[in-house]
Amino acid sequence: MRRPSLFLAASAVLGALAACSIVGETGRSRVAWFPEDYMNELGAQAYAQETGTFPEIKSGPQYEMVQRLGRRIAAASGQQYEWEFKLLDAPNVLNAFALPGGKVAIYSGILGVTQNEAGLAAVVGHEVAHATAEHGNERMTLQLIQQGLTSIADIALESLFEMPQTERENVLGALGVGAEYGVQLPFSREHESEADLIGLRYLVRAGYDPEEAPRLWERMAALNPDRPPQFMSTHPDPLARAQTLRDAIPRIVAEERGNTATGN
Numbered sequence: 392m393r394r395p396s397l398f399l400a401a402s403a404v405l406g407a408l409a410a411c412s413i414v415g416e417t418g419r420s421r422v423a424w425f426p427e428d429y430m431n432e433l434g435a436q437a438y439a440q441e442t443g444t445f446p447e448i449k450s451g452p453q454y455e456m457v458q459r460l461g462r463r464i465a466a467a468s469g470q471q472y473e474w475e476f477k478l479l480d481a482p483n484v485l486n487a488f489a490l491p492g493g494k495v496a497i498y499s500g501i502l503g504v505t506q507n508e509a510g511l512a513a514v515v516g517h518e519v520a521h522a523t524a525e526h527g528n529e530r531m532t533l534q535l536i537q538q539g540l541t542s543i544a545d546i547a548l549e550s551l552f553e554m555p556q557t558e559r560e561n562v563l564g565a566l567g568v569g570a571e572y573g574v575q576l577p578f579s580r581e582h583e584s585e586a587d588l589i590g591l592r593y594l595v596r597a598g599y600d601p602e603e604a605p606r607l608w609e610r611m612a613a614l615n616p617d618r619p620p621q622f623m624s625t626h627p628d629p630l631a632r633a634q635t636l637r638d639a640i641p642r643i644v645a646e647e648r649g650n651t652a653t654g655n
């Protein structure tokens with residue numbers, strides 16, 4: 392039987408990882424027990440699965456814009472991931488996501504509401520912040536705790552493609568993708584606020600106008616409420632977020648300028 396030995400191995404790994412770690416940009420303490428390499432592998436697999444269902448746009452001004460702002464946001468994050476920024480030809484999908492390990496997808500439908508490069512950078516910065524702050528890892532850890540540690544052999548030590556369907560859905564939901572299964576869980580309010588503020592820092596560091604972040608949420612709020620886009624179903628309260636972001640801009644700009652001034 393492989394399961395008991397897997398369970399023992401997984402328990403040892405968990406024990407070694409201890410309880411808490413810290414989100415670098417905010418200092419928030421959290422539980423995120425899965426090894427980074429493992430999360431990045433899951434991210435790469437989920438990326439292949441999710442992006443494989445749409446044609447990819449690989450040339451033209453929109454593609455060039457995505458690559459350019461992707462490089463700038465990636466550099467601003469300071470993370471040494473194997474970054475990928477794919478633009479998917481999906482005019483009816485208003486959505487974007489970023490997975491562990493820096494795998495980012497933008498559905499072309501969202502370009503209508505982002506409107507300009509800084510607006511798209513606001514979306515990408517927010518999504519990338521979910522990945523760099525390891526919100527997927529934290530959600531998977533909380534699922535693990537809720538389900539009891541006996542589930543770890545199933546969740547942690549099988550690759551995504553080999554997982555039973557229900558566990559694959561759990562993992563995809565925790566990573567913030569998996570719309571095709573109807574399991575795209577919204578991140579918690581705490582994770583959303585954290586991604587908003589980290590994303591704002593990335594915008595400032597990357598040299599984009601941070602005012603585009605609240606403007607983006609205001610445009611989201613103005614979209615047809617009878618047919619809310621996918622992005623809005625997992626990101627509620629757009630006007631409240633716009634106001635919180637607008638209030639945070641002076642402080643974050645000052646802090647980032649201070650870091651630049653003393654950082655060299």
Ligand SMILES: [Zn+2]
Nearest residue numbers: 578583586626
């Ligand atoms: Zn979010």
